[in-house]
Amino acid sequence: MPLHIILQSDVSATSLNITSLEKRAERLLRLLCLKRKDLSIVLMNDADMASFNKKYRNRKGPTNVLSFPARDNEAALPFVIPGNELGDILISVETAAREAEQAGKSRDERITELIIHGLLHLLGQDHERSEKEALSMWEQEQKLLNRLNQTGRNTMAHLAINVDHVATIREARGTSEPDPVLAAGICELAGASGIVVHLREDRRHIQDRDLQLLRQTVKTKLNLEMAAAKEMIAIALATKPDMITLVPEKRQELTTEGGLDVARNHKKIARAIEKMRKAGIPVSLFIDPEAKQIKAAGEVGATFVELHTGRYCDAATEDARDREFNLIAESAAAAAATGLRVNAGHGLDYRNTPRVAALETIEELSIGHAVISRAVFVGLDQAVREMLALIRPPFPER
Numbered sequence: 001m002p003l004h005i006i007l008q009s010d011v012s013a014t015s016l017n018i019t020s021l022e023k024r025a026e027r028l029l030r031l032l033c034l035k036r037k038d039l040s041i042v043l044m045n046d047a048d049m050a051s052f053n054k055k056y057r058n059r060k061g062p063t064n065v066l067s068f069p070a071r072d073n074e075a076a077l078p079f080v081i082p083g084n085e086l087g088d089i090l091i092s093v094e095t096a097a098r099e100a101e102q103a104g105k106s107r108d109e110r111i112t113e114l115i116i117h118g119l120l121h122l123l124g125q126d127h128e129r130s131e132k133e134a135l136s137m138w139e140q141e142q143k144l145l146n147r148l149n150q151t152g153r154n155t156m157a158h159l160a161i162n163v164d165h166v167a168t169i170r171e172a173r174g175t176s177e178p179d180p181v182l183a184a185g186i187c188e189l190a191g192a193s194g195i196v197v198h199l200r201e202d203r204r205h206i207q208d209r210d211l212q213l214l215r216q217t218v219k220t221k222l223n224l225e226m227a228a229a230k231e232m233i234a235i236a237l238a239t240k241p242d243m244i245t246l247v248p249e250k251r252q253e254l255t256t257e258g259g260l261d262v263a264r265n266h267k268k269i270a271r272a273i274e275k276m277r278k279a280g281i282p283v284s285l286f287i288d289p290e291a292k293q294i295k296a297a298g299e300v301g302a303t304f305v306e307l308h309t310g311r312y313c314d315a316a317t318e319d320a321r322d323r324e325f326n327l328i329a330e331s332a333a334a335a336a337a338t339g340l341r342v343n344a345g346h347g348l349d350y351r352n353t354p355r356v357a358a359l360e361t362i363e364e365l366s367i368g369h370a371v372i373s374r375a376v377f378v379g380l381d382q383a384v385r386e387m388l389a390l391i392r393p394p395f396p397e398r
């Protein structure tokens with residue numbers, strides 16, 4: 001068990017909610033991608049804290065929090081438990097209670113803040129080194145607190161189904177079946193709130209005729225994925241989908257490989273968006289979850305961004321997946337804060353989707369391959385309904 005909460009002397013007699021504290025500390029470790037590390041949180045009174053403060057910092061009196069990183073000197077750690085130790089965080093519950101009262105917050109809230117502060121110290125940050133570091137540490141503390149306090153959404157994200165792969169099967173034989181137009185109707189009947197198709201330059205799956213028929217039959221919302229190329233812009237203006245999503249497109253790729261580099265293609269993308277704006281077609285930009293791309297998307301006048309979830313979905317280890325998930329969560333919040341509407345997609349399946357669907361700033365998920373693959377075995381209607389059931393709140397605790 002990586003997290004140890006240790007109660008010193010008379011602290012056990014107080015009314016601390018240890019289970020909730022444990023949950024918050026575990027969630028923080030997860031947010032910081034440290035869930036496999038051992039951490040000891042030791043709750044003590046002022047007298048005990050004063051003696052640690054004297055012994056380790058040669059300072060008089062109690063303080064609110066002290067942290068001892070394992071890497072400094074493992075042998076000297078007061079509460080060391082051998083193994084994959086991150087360190088110890090010592091908190092004076094009495095000082096925390098006094099500070100909580102002064103700030104008008106609960107003691108549990110203050111203890112949580114102190115755990116965050118202690119954790120950042122364990123990760124090598126130190127507000128005493130410089131004003132710049134103090135500001136950056138404070139900002140990180142606020143960010144972590146916000147993430148921790150997010151209760152998750154209680155409205156459901158929309159599900160848009162990408163039917164390209166129905167056309168891929170059809171094109172494998174060059175016949176007329178299976179029909180992506182019929183598939184779109186089944187998805188809508190099952191509860192999807194949108195249909196997505198990618199008309200590629202090489203027409204490897206969806207054909208121009210499919211697009212025209214879909215425009216006539218889709219009752220929910222038709223989202224046309226396309227490159228910002230002259231030919232596609234003309235097709236979009238003639239077809240008038242409900243929205244378009246600009247994606248990078250390379251001929252040799254199996255599927256869309258990375259996000260658009262909006263920052264480097266500012267002019268070209270801004271020109272395409274302006275043409276769509278005049279035609280009343282909202283534009284989404286498929287981007288990697290990066291601050292630079294979000295900023296550029298806002299500058300070129302996009303209405304939506306679609307955050308590329310591919311790296312999260314393909315992550316080989318749990319830690320890497322957590323890191324990628326954090327990037328998506330932070331990017332979604334940042335994009336929404338700048339006024340962009342936020343969608344997400346690529347690689348989402350029946351295991352990795354609920355976590356993304358729980359992010360309250362994400363409006364819509366665009367999912368293709370996983371749903372069409374499952375449909376082979378359980379039928380398309382059932383595959384869409386199963387995905388809808390997964391993205392419906394309440395979500396299991398993250």
Ligand code: PXP
Nearest residue numbers: 256286345346347366367368369
């Ligand atoms: N979003 C975009 C921009 C895409 O290019 C794709 C793949 O066509 C998807 C979402 C759907 O990805 P997947 O088929 O892996 O669910």
